Amino acid sequence: MWRRFAHLSLSISRTKLRSLQDPTVLKLINTFSFDAGNDGVASSKKPFITFVLGGPGSGKGTQCEKIASTFGFAHLSAGELLREEMSSHSENGELIRNVIKEGKIVPSAITISLIKKSINLATCDKILIDGFPRSEENRIAFEKIIGVEPDLVIFFECPEEEMVKRILGRNQGRIDDNMETIRKRLKVFEDLNMPVVEHYSSKGIVHKITATGTVDEIFERVRQVFASLRPKLCLEH
Ligand SMILES: Nc1ncnc2c1ncn2[C@@H]1O[C@H](COP(=O)(O)OP(=O)(O)O)[C@@H](O)[C@H]1O
Ligand SMILES: O=c1ccn([C@@H]2O[C@H](COP(=O)(O)OP(=O)(O)O)[C@@H](O)[C@H]2O)c(=O)[nH]1
Ligand SMILES: [Mg+2]
Numbered sequence: 001m002w003r004r005f006a007h008l009s010l011s012i013s014r015t016k017l018r019s020l021q022d023p024t025v026l027k028l029i030n031t032f033s034f035d036a037g038n039d040g041v042a043s044s045k046k047p048f049i050t051f052v053l054g055g056p057g058s059g060k061g062t063q064c065e066k067i068a069s070t071f072g073f074a075h076l077s078a079g080e081l082l083r084e085e086m087s088s089h090s091e092n093g094e095l096i097r098n099v100i101k102e103g104k105i106v107p108s109a110i111t112i113s114l115i116k117k118s119i120n121l122a123t124c125d126k127i128l129i130d131g132f133p134r135s136e137e138n139r140i141a142f143e144k145i146i147g148v149e150p151d152l153v154i155f156f157e158c159p160e161e162e163m164v165k166r167i168l169g170r171n172q173g174r175i176d177d178n179m180e181t182i183r184k185r186l187k188v189f190e191d192l193n194m195p196v197v198e199h200y201s202s203k204g205i206v207h208k209i210t211a212t213g214t215v216d217e218i219f220e221r222v223r224q225v226f227a228s229l230r231p232k233l234c235l236e237h
Contacts, residue, residue, distance in 0.1 A: 047125040048233060049148060051132065053197055054156030056185045057163035057170070058211045059218060063156065064130045066219045071226050071233075074122035078132035081114040082106055083174075101175050103184030105134050105192065108141035116146060126233065135192040139199065152229070153200040154222065156211035160186060 050073070052060050061077060068075040079100075086096040092110050099106045111132060119127060129150075133139035143149055163186070167177050176185065200206045207225045211218055226233075 045125050046148065047119065047122070047127045048152075049150045050126075050128050050152040050154060051150045051200070052128055052130045052154045052156075053193065054154075054211060055158055055160070055163050055189045055193070056182065057165075057167035058156040058158040059166070059215070060130050060156060062215055063154075063209075063219060063222055064128050066215075067128060067222060067226065070223065071126070072124060073126045073128045074118075074124050075128045075130060076115060076118045076122070077130040078111055078115060078134075079130070081118060082111065085110075085114060097175070101181060103176055103181045103188055105138065105188065108138050111138065112142055112145050115142075119146075133196050134188070136195050136199065139196050149203075150200070150205065152225075153197070153206045154225065155197050155206050155208050156218075157208055158211035162212060 052064055052067075054060050061080075064073075064075045064077070067073055082096050082100065086093045086100070096106055096110065115129060115132065133142055164179075164182055167182055168179070170177055175181075197206060209218065209221045209225070
């Protein structure tokens, strides 16, 4: 996808694009570092993709913010993207609202289209995808449409009672942070999310993190995983 996009972008000169002064265009220019060879063919780097998985309330969003700021990743939360889409009164808004309220999983085509747009807009090539894929169907569709597998999967393991306590204390006015929907989300997590974790575990790319303790204690465990990737990734810190 990024490769296709790089080709498209190169057909207009970067200077001309800059002169448009469109913030979206500027963001897109900054996304890709082009390396035009002698034949003028552009190549761009494939992003390093990390899926961040875990039950509802396990601390994915909290830890992703810390990973993003410490190690220079772009943080894409699938749930946030869906909530934004829901609030934008788009044609899928009502469907998304109903699915989230029921604790179910939004059709892959919708979620992947939002993720794809965000990857294209990301200003760096290290990407955290928070809370996706949530089912084997999501995973297979992502790998087919986007054409890549993740480089790394972080899985936050947290006892149910702790997740419930955290969600009930979250206070973000979410339509799914109530006991009735939480019960449904926990079942979806066990039945549909866990097979994704198992799939990637069999590929040896899952780092399981014990997600109890303070935010800083958990981040220390996470930090060690990313620190060990430093040579591969040119990570900050
Ligand atoms: N280690 C922790 N201990 C206590 N509360 C936490 C911890 N990590 C996150 N929280 C809080 O729990 C709630 C759920 O965390 P969040 O990061 O939104 O989880 P998720 O994205 O997995 O649903 C938030 O209110 C957050 O501030
Ligand atoms: O890829 C995704 C991510 C989220 N959701 C829906 O959005 C809700 C909230 O997701 P989020 O990741 O924000 O919740 P969290 O696990 O962080 O509490 C989920 O329960 C699903 O209904 C979805 O359908 N597909
Ligand atoms: Mg979250």
